[in-house]
Amino acid sequence: DAKTTQPTSMDCAEGRAANLPCNHSTISGNEYVYWYRQIHSQGPQYIIHGLKNNETNEMASLIITEDRKSSTLILPHATLRDTAVYYCIVKNNQGGKLIFGQGTELSVKP
């Protein structure tokens, strides 16, 4: 599975959009980009995933660049409850395991 690079931490003002970047320059054609988050000491929570098209659900939007070497997770109106560690994970469809990195610690401030 391809390696991902994310900033260690980010701040966002409550009510503003949070844009979390992820680099995955070695991604291969059959690998998906998944985003999970972990609120302090809780189990990781699935957010969204995509292959090459942009995706949106009730939690977030995922923008994947045309070359697929990077992506951005967008939380359109961040709340204090969105404070968490966000993980960008690249995974193929052959095996099920998720390989977590250090993620981005997002702090949403009032």
Next chain:
Amino acid sequence: EPEVTQTPSHQVTQMGQEVILRCVPISNHLYFYWYRQILGQKVEFLVSFYNNEISEKSEIFDDQFSVERPDGSNFTLKIRSTKLEDSAMYFCASSRQGDYEQYFGPGTRLTVT
């Protein structure tokens, strides 16, 4: 909304004792996983399970660990002889298919003294 549940939420045990951590995956899911997270460290994959057998395991998952699906609803992780370094949060996860998103339980905090 269906969710993965885990029991107990916190388990304290003495070194050398056996522990069994329990999980109830989402009912129509076919793939089951265990992960662990040592305090302050990354979430690490332990094992995946499908069709009543292990499909993949990590280096961490040595002979001291075993998994079982004893009935149609429970999925268990057994540690035969616990060590101090087994102290961690253990998360169970399930997915409908191997390439689908995984849903995690709230975790069991294992403390080995």
